[in-house]
Structures are given as C-alpha cells and as structure tokens.
Amino acid sequence: MSGSFPPDDLDTTRAALEPTLRAVADILPLIAKAREPRFPPELAARWQACCQQLAQAWNDRHCGGLADFRPAIFELCAIAIELNDSDCLQISEALASASDLLEDPQRCDEARLLAAISATCECLNIDDGIEHPLFDQRARHLTERLHNSTAFDSAEGGNPALLRIFLGEAQERLQSMYEAFDLLPPDAYAIKTAAEEIVLLAEPLELYDIIDRARILVVRLTPRTGENLDLDEPETRDHVLDRIALIEEAIAEIAGEI
Secondary structure, X not given: OXXXXXXXXXXXXXXXXXXXXXXXXXXHHHHHHHOOOOOOHHHHHHHHHHHHHHHHHHHOHHHXXXXXXXXXXXXXXXXXXXXXXXXXXXXXXHHHHHHHHHHOXXXXXXXXXXXXHHHHHHHHOOOOHHXXXXXXXXXXXXXXXXXXXXXXOOOOOOOHHHHHHHHHHHHHHHHHHHHHHHOOOOOHHXXXXXXXXXXXXXXXXXXXXXXXXXXXXXXXXXXXXXXXXXXXXXXXXXXXXXXXXXXXXXXXXXXXXX
C-alpha cells in the first residue's frame, strides 16, 4: 500500500509524526517505572501466602482452636520486619495485640474484638495484597480498628434515631448501586462512589462491619495499573454483586434491631 504514495508525502507524514513518536518514546519508560512492584516479589509472595494461612486458621478456629492462628501472626510480624514497611509492621503488631486478648476469658468473646480480627484477616487475604494501590489506606483503617477493639469493650447499641437516618441514607446508596448496574454499560464509578458514601455515613456510628464490607467493594472497584474493570464480564459482575449483597445484609441486620 505504501508504494501508492509519493515519496514526498511519506517524508512529510514521517516528519509530522516524529514529535508524537518521540513523546510516546519518552513516556513509555515512565509508564514501565510506575508499574514496578513496591516490594521484592519473593517477600510479597511470602506475605500473601501468610495472609492466606492466617485467614484459613481464623476460619478454622471453631474446629481446631487457635493452634495455627498465633504462629501465623508471628510469621506475619517477621515478614513485616523484612519488608521494612511501616503499614505492614503496624497492622501485624496490632493484630498480635488483639490476638493476645483471645487468651483473656473476660475479653475473648467481645463482639467488637472478634469483628475487628475477622475483618483484618479477610481484607489481608484480598488478591494483590501489599501491591494493591489501596493497601496503605486499608491497612491504616484496620490498624486503627484493631487498636480500638483492644482499648474498649464492645460498643453499646447506637442511637435509634441516628440509626434510622443512616438506614434511609444507606438504602438510597444501595438502590443507586443496583441502578448503576442496570445501565449499559454498568457504571462502576457510580457504584464505587455509593460505597464510599456508605463508609462515610457509617464511620460516625462506628458500624465497623458495614464499613469493612463497603471498603472491600471500593477496593474491588479500584482497577490496578493497566487493568480494565469490566462489569459485563460474568465473574467480575458476580463478585461485585456478591459484595453489594453483603453490604445489604449488614444494613438489614441493623434495621431488624431497631
């Protein structure tokens, strides 16, 4: 096909494209650099494997007790030291402190403590682990929650009037999520925004279960560098719908208590 164009036209085209090609060549190294992992792959893989063991040990505690849970925490602390990352260190240390209370007969059954540990184990076991762009934010939130659970007894029931206001606002966000799913194509940004708003609504009331479930949805709807989030893809769509259903379930539980 190029033989049908006069040489002068080809030279003119090349000259016109040269600045664009040069700009692209300058940008490519920056893009590659931005995608470099933050941590050594071997250490990141060990952290992720340990988080999986931790979550499994916590889920199995009703059958086998905490025999595997405590060693997994100690291993997580050791890997955090090797990673030399403040967020990894803080969340592993906070988890260790919270797990100490599981040996205290007066504290081991506190709902707030158990919920904080459960949320931490679940969130740490999410794909991409410490390489996820929102890991730092997630780790700091969970660390704060673990500290709160060790410092205070289980929270008393919230103000019924405030809870009713929250329920009305949260249910509106849930409805907007489902409406965003019905659009063609589904609006992932609108769903993520609604989940973030639920977090903001739940935080003053310390509704940590809802906060955690909504944050996990936000993380799922935050694409990694170079990733295309496609809610028309069946597996992704089902996973996001499952997460929305978990938020809806937690909100329904509160509605049933007031």
